Amino acid sequence: MVVLPVPAEVSVILLDVEGTTTPIAFVKDILFPYIKENVREYLQTHWEEEECQQDVSLLRKQAEEDSHLDGAVPIPAWSGSGGDDPQRTIQAVVDNVCWQMALDRKTTALKQLQGHMWRAAFAAGRVKAEFFEDVVPAVRKWREAGMKVYIYSSGSVEAQKLLFGHSTEGDILELVDGHFDTKIGHKVESESYRKIASSIGCATNNILFLTDVTLEASAAEEADVHVAVVVRPGNAGLTDDEKTYYSLITSFSELYLPSSA
Numbered sequence: 001m002v003v004l005p006v007p008a009e010v011s012v013i014l015l016d017v018e019g020t021t022t023p024i025a026f027v028k029d030i031l032f033p034y035i036k037e038n039v040r041e042y043l044q045t046h047w048e049e050e051e052c053q054q055d056v057s058l059l060r061k062q063a064e065e066d067s068h069l070d071g072a073v074p075i076p077a078w079s080g081s082g083g084d085d086p087q088r089t090i091q092a093v094v095d096n097v098c099w100q101m102a103l104d105r106k107t108t109a110l111k112q113l114q115g116h117m118w119r120a121a122f123a124a125g126r127v128k129a130e131f132f133e134d135v136v137p138a139v140r141k142w143r144e145a146g147m148k149v150y151i152y153s154s155g156s157v158e159a160q161k162l163l164f165g166h167s168t169e170g171d172i173l174e175l176v177d178g179h180f181d182t183k184i185g186h187k188v189e190s191e192s193y194r195k196i197a198s199s200i201g202c203a204t205n206n207i208l209f210l211t212d213v214t215l216e217a218s219a220a221e222e223a224d225v226h227v228a229v230v231v232r233p234g235n236a237g238l239t240d241d242e243k244t245y246y247s248l249i250t251s252f253s254e255l256y257l258p259s260s261a
């Protein structure tokens, strides 16, 4: 078996979700279709609620920033007054969400709405999150060895908590010391990793980041974070240069903690 020693200075393991802890297929075939199939009904049902209006405002702001992009869908303002028909705005939000999802965009606005929509599906037991079988045993072992374990995903913190709270392994939220999402910055920007270290209260070189995306690994490395690229069934392929350059693991069990020997 391949063994990747964890540097002695590492005390925090930072985990990506999609493609690292969780199959991409679960996200693409279960979570995302749920949004596309239910977004219109969700908006119709929750339109008058404060949370839904905040989500729409954030999407509208994002749409303004995206106006220069090919195919971007603007979201007209809605006065909220009785005479104003919300259906035109709802249609625009549906089109905007579908456009963003077709491009697999990771905007905070899209991810916030998705997190709110998944809440009902997880709470009703209609969806349970999938984790690769090596994930839970490895995380338990790391924590027993004194490591802290944090999550950093483009999925909102609320969505992350839904996944870890309602998984096929049961409620595994207690295995996580904390969560980060794009509110701290995008995963392809090195500054995000400096902010995460500062928020945890450690140096960047105390962190080992596990991700399937080399652009994220590169950004983390630029901030002096240790990285390993996770190769899982269904993940995007890596170039020969990437395979040579990065430390690769196919299972969390391949990480070796000298302190737990």
Ligand SMILES: CSCCC(=O)C(=O)COP(=O)(O)O
Residues within 6 Å of the ligand: 016, 017, 018, 019, 027, 031, 106, 111, 114, 152, 153, 154, 155, 156, 159, 160, 163, 187
């Ligand atoms: C954790 S919420 C569901 C997944 C999701 O929406 C997403 O964008 C995952 O991105 P990641 O950064 O975990 O690869």
Ligand SMILES: [Mg+2]
Residues within 6 Å of the ligand: 016, 017, 018, 019, 020, 211, 212, 213
């Ligand atoms: Mg990922």
